[in-house]
Amino acid sequence: MADLVRLTIDGKPVEAPAGTLVIEAARCIGVEIPAFCYYPGLSLQAACRMCLVEVERAPKLLASCTLPVAENMVVRTDTPAVKQARRSMIEFLLTNHPLDCPVCDKGGECELQDMVFRYGAGESRFSEVKQHVEEKRFSPIVFFDAPRCVLCYRCVRICNEGLGVRALGIVNRGVASEIGPNRGDRLECDECGACIDICPVGALTSGIYRYQTRPWEMQHVGTICTFCANGCKTTLGVRNHRIIRGNNRDRSGINGEFLCIKGRYAFDFVHSEERLQTPLLRVNGELQPVSWSRALAAVAEKFTEVKARGGKFGVIGSNHTTNEENYFLQKFARQALGTGNIDHQRTGDVATLLGCTRSLATVADLYSTKAALVVGSDLAQQHPLYAFQLRANWRHHQARVYTVTEGPVREDQYSAGRARVQRGEELAGVERLREQLKAEPELVILFGDAIQGEAVRKLVAFGDSLGIPVKYVCLLDYSNSRGAADMGLTPEPGGGLTLPEMLAAWDLDVLWVVGANPLKNGELAADGAFVVVQDLFLTETARRADVVLPAASAYEKSGTVTSATGEVQALRAALKVMGAKPDLEIFGLIAREMGIDLGVAMPEAVFEEIRQTVRGYNVPLPVIAAGGAAQALAPEAPVAAAGRADLAESARNTLFTSGTLGRYSKALNSVEEAPGGLYR
């Protein structure tokens, strides 16, 4: 650790490593120095002058947000001069501020309000008419009200530095200064909303949330984003069983303040008019609404009958359902239905990876590793949190990032080396970087679905041959793709049918599909098969079903999910949607209807069973229960890769697409960037 520097702040002695900023040193001893523009993790701006302090022997007040501690420095934050400076700064900030707090989205959680309350001038000496500028709509997501802006540059910096999108700037000068979007009068960007959430005031607001509610009228439920496999925590603001916003303003969870458009705004699929809210049963060739008891009875009767005559089942699980549900489903299939025909839509070959190494990287590793190699993925599009982590690592620790991709990616802005390859030639591209990679002290390799089966083994062999510590991440598409593989939603080795084999089996008697849409691009060969579908929407697969059971989304249930990097995190139910039930509850009801005992179908009980039986999942409960992330460990003994490994195929989602859920999010489809594309 660096040498400690001794100084005093408000008479209290402080020791801090050299280079620490006075504003941070003060925070450590409980002295709060007000700040607008200072934001940990972003470049220093020193634009707002709220953080002025008195330093002995300095002729003027100094900005503590850019002032490093020095030996024997004597800092005072409580003198009349400092207080007067704060009052003046606020008086200036309010010169043209509309003070429309009663209708402003930020009212109640606004940093300017808090500052005025704590430090502010109660009255203003300005009697001039305030300059007013009309609000601007930069995009369906981002709105800007210039008069409320305090010109702190936080939005500009998070977009430039955090995301690398560089879509915002401050144009004009003096009183006319305002935020300008990159396309003149509109934005073309990631539409992530990071700028909105980081804005200390109500200058940037979102088209999704603006003028919907007062913040104190909501319940704030921290849960895990149900879109991609990166496992971001999102805090849903809920009122009367409606989700009104998503954010991570408290910077908790593995993602800190990061969320992409999906985690922040795409929750609206939950309230789609097309949600299924009653079971459907095929009567005389038509799907008709029926009661739960009638639908369940039909399923149970068919399952029991087919099982009794030794018929053929196929079970397809989901990339979005919880670990508990996935575990229970495969147990249901294996124990109660006696079938090994279990699978899910595999989006990456994590099974082979787990089979050949125990050296797995966590999401935290992406921020701390000295070097990383991205193979076959447009990370900023497909895995936005991982891209954010790597970029932050480069910004803060000069990490060297290498890419092997089929086209341009955003990491090119700063990458230390790259190889452009045809799809399928990734390993050759990796080989081209060998000399550079060998010189690194350590490496994390992230790879997409281009690397599967034998290629995974070759990639790991390549890693081994570098002679440095290497960790791996197998990139997967959806919120619980990893959990689906870990919980055993994979064909029974030696005979179990894979997903395509199930669809192709002309003699299949029952196909049970939970939260998946295999018939979107596939066809079911068995005309006579009895199809049971659990889903939120009447998907292509559900249309072919004999029984459709309306399922609850991840935002309506509890349980755990596992990110691609192995963080096991808890979902928290934010609301109830009438008529829909969590899949686990549905499994329990079917089991009861069939008169079989598979144990209690409750998340806590099933999770306990997972901890006891699933390798790598003996994770500490309190961590998860407290909203933290526990790390699923690599299994001690290699797991036999299940099924044919070459079946993994990523849906190649962009920032603005995400399978079925993405189709039903109006927010996601409203932006002009949608559907977007990879490698451009």
Added chain:
Amino acid sequence: MTFSPELETRLETLMRSCPPGREASALIPMLLYAQDETGALTSEVVEEVARRLGITPLQADEVISYYSMLRRRPAGRHHLQICTNVSCMLRGGQELYGHACKRLGIRNHEVTADGEFSLEEAECLGACSWAPAMLVNYDYHQDMTPEKLDRLIDSLEKKH
């Protein structure tokens, strides 16, 4: 977008005079020289300069919209900037500016129909000791009076 060989050389020299990785520091002079040649910083020019420096057009625009000497739209062949800041105001700068408006029939940031003259109400030109001061393109004119201004405009009109 192509520039004249002279301008190209100038831009090259400017960029090379910056430490590696800090080429963006050359932005302001590059914009100014480009503007001198092209008359205005059209989107095309801005995009070209930004591309060479590895910044976004918006980042260039932040600078352009900040500095009054950088212009997105063309000025007249003779661009008059008349200072009305404190020193000049005390010595008749306001009246001088008013006179120019009347004589040319245009207001702040406007251009005469023939494209010969444009007018700008300027902040302190750093010539307070000789207030009121004004600029025609890059040339200073000091201790101005409405009469001197008339003679100046007459002489400029004769020039073509």
